[in-house]
Amino acid sequence: MGREVSESCIDSLLTVMVSTYCNRFYANKPELAARRIEAIGYQVGHQLSERYTMERPRFSDHLEAIKFICKDFWFELFKKQIDNLKTNHRGTFVLQDNRFCWLTRMSIDQSPENGTSEELSIMADNKAMQSMHLYFPCGIIRGALSNLGIPCAVSADISNLPACSFVIRIKA
Amino acid sequence: MGYNIGIRLIDEFLAKSNVSRCVDFKETAEMIAKVGFKMFLGVTASVMNWDADGTCCSIVLEDNPLVDFVELPDTCQGLYYCNILSGVIRGALEMVAMKTEVTWIRDMLRGDDAYELQVKLLKQVPEEYPYKDDE
Numbered sequence: 001m002g003r004e005v006s007e008s009c010i011d012s013l014l015t016v017m018v019s020t021y022c023n024r025f026y027a028n029k030p031e032l033a034a035r036r037i038e039a040i041g042y043q044v045g046h047q048l049s050e051r052y053t054m055e056r057p058r059f060s061d062h063l064e065a066i067k068f069i070c071k072d073f074w075f076e077l078f079k080k081q082i083d084n085l086k087t088n089h090r091g092t093f094v095l096q097d098n099r100f101c102w103l104t105r106m107s108i109d110q111s112p113e114n115g116t117s118e119e120l121s122i123m124a125d126n127k128a129m130q131s132m133h134l135y136f137p138c139g140i141i142r143g144a145l146s147n148l149g150i151p152c153a154v155s156a157d158i159s160n161l162p163a164c165s166f167v168i169r170i171k172a
Numbered sequence: 173m174g175y176n177i178g179i180r181l182i183d184e185f186l187a188k189s190n191v192s193r194c195v196d197f198k199e200t201a202e203m204i205a206k207v208g209f210k211m212f213l214g215v216t217a218s219v220m221n222w223d224a225d226g227t228c229c230s231i232v233l234e235d236n237p238l239v240d241f242v243e244l245p246d247t248c249q250g251l252y253y254c255n256i257l258s259g260v261i262r263g264a265l266e267m268v269a270m271k272t273e274v275t276w277i278r279d280m281l282r283g284d285d286a287y288e289l290q291v292k293l294l295k296q297v298p299e300e301y302p303y304k305d306d307e
Binding site for chain 1 (some may be wrong): 173175176180181184211212213214238240256
């Protein structure tokens, strides 16, 4: 469905979007930049879920919807499925992608044992930048689920690069 | 934003397309229209309207995947939706030593019949090597 452009177009667009929002539009206001980026992701997820569920019947429960995100939706977006899905059966789901493609180009900093404070603060900046890049996919998931009738909060965990976990908490 | 994308995209373009140096600006424009657009957006464009000294031309896109589902609402009538493309071209060319100015002449979202970008070569900046020859 639709036409194709090269993957690097999307990769570049995302990188530049994050850096423009963080360094130009909302310089020194990372929370606002994060919210804006997440909101853009929300719109995108909303529209994409519309497109990808056109020919399917409604989902019978939350688990079916989450499985759709893990399999078909993720496949459409990233040409692979989510590698691991965990749930506590009480509204929290953890989706783990072992090689999240938007993060593959990011450097993985090994934490120095006795880093100087300057090195540590550079590492903290890097971590902050990496987490900025995750607001967009979190927004996409949140937008997609909300279009399927499931309001939720989504956060990401990158303690284990290049694997990335998305934690979905469904609002009661 | 397009400029920042362009300065990186040119590396990928040169790596993947394996083309040799372009002899003149005419060849450069053809490269962009035929190879570049095809590689990244999946469409080919055509080059026309060359001026007398060969420094200014138009790249015309019949088909623009960026605007597939797009309509400009009333509040955004002055918006150049695809301006990112002009930045990408400008950034990419600057990395290969050409300073250009890229503007939209025709834009279908604003009612014209095609997408036309004007690329004007302002100057060619000779490459400067940071190392002295005799060192």
